[in-house]
Amino acid sequence: MTDVTDLGIAQLRDGIRLGTFSAREVADAFVVKVSKAKALNAFIVETPDHALAAAKEADAARAAGETLKPLAGVPIGMKDLFATKGFQTTAASHILEGFKPVYESTVSQRLWDAGAGMLGKLNMDQFAMGSSNETSYFGNVISPWRRGGGDNAPLAPGGSSGGSSAAIAARIVPGATGTDTGGSIRQPAAFTGISGIKPTYGRCSRWGVVAFASSLDQAGPMARSVQDCAILLENMAGFDPKDSTSLELAVPKWEASLSGSLRGKKIGIPKEYRVDGMPAEIEALWQQGVDWLKDAGAEVVEVSLPHTKYALPAYYIIAPAEASSNLARYDGVRYGLRELAEGQNLQDMYAATRAAGFGEEVKRRILIGTYVLSAGFYDAYYTQAQKVRTLIARDFENAWTYCDLLLTPTAPSAAFALGDKGDPLAMYLNDVFTVPSSLAGLPAMSVPGGLDKGGLPLGLQIIGKPLDEQGVLDAGLAIEERAGFTARPQSWW
Amino acid sequence: MSVDTATVKKVASLARIAISDSDAERLAPELNNILGWIEQLSEVDTSSVEPTTAVIPNTLRLREDVVTEGKQRDAILQNAPQGEHGFFTVPKVVE
Numbered sequence: 001m002t003d004v005t006d007l008g009i010a011q012l013r014d015g016i017r018l019g020t021f022s023a024r025e026v027a028d029a030f031v032v033k034v035s036k037a038k039a040l041n042a043f044i045v046e047t048p049d050h051a052l053a054a055a056k057e058a059d060a061a062r063a064a065g066e067t068l069k070p071l072a073g074v075p076i077g078m079k080d081l082f083a084t085k086g087f088q089t090t091a092a093s094h095i096l097e098g099f100k101p102v103y104e105s106t107v108s109q110r111l112w113d114a115g116a117g118m119l120g121k122l123n124m125d126q127f128a129m130g131s132s133n134e135t136s137y138f139g140n141v142i143s144p145w146r147r148g149g150g151d152n153a154p155l156a157p158g159g160s161s162g163g164s165s166a167a168i169a170a171r172i173v174p175g176a177t178g179t180d181t182g183g184s185i186r187q188p189a190a191f192t193g194i195s196g197i198k199p200t201y202g203r204c205s206r207w208g209v210v211a212f213a214s215s216l217d218q219a220g221p222m223a224r225s226v227q228d229c230a231i232l233l234e235n236m237a238g239f240d241p242k243d244s245t246s247l248e249l250a251v252p253k254w255e256a257s258l259s260g261s262l263r264g265k266k267i268g269i270p271k272e273y274r275v276d277g278m279p280a281e282i283e284a285l286w287q288q289g290v291d292w293l294k295d296a297g298a299e300v301v302e303v304s305l306p307h308t309k310y311a312l313p314a315y316y317i318i319a320p321a322e323a324s325s326n327l328a329r330y331d332g333v334r335y336g337l338r339e340l341a342e343g344q345n346l347q348d349m350y351a352a353t354r355a356a357g358f359g360e361e362v363k364r365r366i367l368i369g370t371y372v373l374s375a376g377f378y379d380a381y382y383t384q385a386q387k388v389r390t391l392i393a394r395d396f397e398n399a400w401t402y403c404d405l406l407l408t409p410t411a412p413s414a415a416f417a418l419g420d421k422g423d424p425l426a427m428y429l430n431d432v433f434t435v436p437s438s439l440a441g442l443p444a445m446s447v448p449g450g451l452d453k454g455g456l457p458l459g460l461q462i463i464g465k466p467l468d469e470q471g472v473l474d475a476g477l478a479i480e481e482r483a484g485f486t487a488r489p490q491s492w493w
Numbered sequence: 494m495s496v497d498t499a500t501v502k503k504v505a506s507l508a509r510i511a512i513s514d515s516d517a518e519r520l521a522p523e524l525n526n527i528l529g530w531i532e533q534l535s536e537v538d539t540s541s542v543e544p545t546t547a548v549i550p551n552t553l554r555l556r557e558d559v560v561t562e563g564k565q566r567d568a569i570l571q572n573a574p575q576g577e578h579g580f581f582t583v584p585k586v587v588e
Binding site for chain 2: 099100101102200201202215241244245247248307309310313314316317324328331332333334335336337338340344345346347348349350351352354355358363364366367368370371372374380381383384385386387388389390391393423424425428439440441466
């Protein structure tokens with residue numbers, strides 16, 4: 001008897017359609033796995049009834065001989081950044097603790113309309129600010145992975161979508177939503193040996209997604225295979241009049257068009273991504289990736305993205321600036337926490353509420369954002385950063401005259417131990433390979449490539465032209481087919 | 494550019510975040526460290542470059558000027574820390 005929790009999105013969908021197992025059996029199995037995995041702290045709220053209701057509907061539809069919806073009865077995890085009607089949505093913050101939206105985000109609504117069910121709200125870095133899941137008000141998520149040799153130091157699952165990555169790697173959910181502002185889907189995917197794609201900016205509606213940096217935020221799927229990512233993305237993406245930056249384009253049939261053959265494709269290797277101090281194992285995996293893509297029929301060329309080194313500092317002006325503006329809404333008036341001592345006035349209430357409700361990293365970024373936007377500094381910091389952003393986007397446009405896709409490592413290291421990067425700047429540098437494509441709004445994906453000496457997963461990143469999710473997914477599949485990545489963490493939770 | 498504790502307090506006040514003197518003393522070097530690193534952007538020649546306004550070319554749409562949603566007062570107030578008589582309530586601002 002197969003353990004259904006070992007199956008991915010496609011296998012669960014097909015098995016439910018064929019009647020190999022019922023949706024109820026699937027939901028029950030995952031609900032049990034979730035409830036037993038408390039040690040991972042991957043969920044802020046568990047929602048078994050939501051998953052069971054979707055399963056019931058799928059089984060009833062099948063019994064009635066109806067055509068099943070694209071994700072009928074498939075249970076998934078929902079990052080706590082997505083507003084879910086009637087279910088607490090906090091962005092892992094204290095200031096939104098207890099907030100139960102009276103509306104549903106467009107992306108989650110699309111998934112429910114497709115028949116999926118929700119196992120729970122996944123833990124994350126607070127307001128998606130972090131790369132290790134250590135900034136959540138609800139505690140760290142612990143990666144299911146451990147280094148070999150009896151080293152049981154708890155490891156970071158990556159961030160900010162760390163609950164999503166940990167839950168998928170631990171096989172307590174088959175897939176989940178993530179969001180990516182500077183790498184928050186790709187870096188956690190790389191740290192936990194799973195796949196994740198950030199689509200082109202504008203593919204997925206931002207409506208009902210708690211805003212961090214609106215010109216960068218983009219939702220995307222995380223799962224254990226490229227095909228599963230394609231399936232989920234098809235059911236998340238699409239035009240939404242409620243988001244002014246939503247692209248008015250039909251959703252391509254990414255799954256049906258998937259092909260691991262890259263004949264005729266040119267893959268660029270950006271030389272500026274060979275950063276000082278990069279571990280030899282990552283260098284070696286990158287070369288292995290080149291060989292895999294050549295084997296799939298692609299031609300590999302070296303390209304230059306000369307402004308790469310300025311991407312991170314530009315990002316750490318633009319993202320905090322947008323955050324300081326977006327997070328001004330948390331004022332203790334309309335929703336969330338209110339701190340008001342006897343005799344205090346309105347201004348005191350704002351300041352006390354925000355002091356009590358935001359975590360340290362969130363405050364740090366709001367302060368940086370406020371500073372760079374303040375009178376006298378705006379042009380020197382913010383305008384300059386937006387100009388540099390133009391140059392970074394131009395670098396990519398130039399590269400596309402020589403190649404169709406780019407191949408890079410996803411992160412400069414394997415997962416680090418929780419508490420290892422106490423200095424905020426050291427943490428920011430972790431996003432060095434993912435931030436440039438975010439600034440340019442490009443589709444990019446991480447797929448597992450192999451393990452390091454300590455037995456921890458390493459990821460490869462594919463970056464594509466605007467709207468070429470298909471090219472990105474195809475190259476991801478070509479790597480997946482050749483990497484044969486089957487490693488999984490041994491259960492200790 | 495160096496940020497001192499007085500600047501930290503001023504910025505925190507602009508951001509409406511209450512901070513103590515010890516918070517400001519801790520934050521000043523942290524912010525200086527980050528801002529010092531960001532400073533490297535000034536070495537990029539951007540004299541003939543326009544700032545980014547949209548990463549993916551997109552035109553803002555216009556829609557008919559009609560009510561699309563409404564009459565949801567109670568739903569809107571549902572998560573308010575304090576609401577009375579169908580309004581959000583705040584401490585008295587006019588004496």
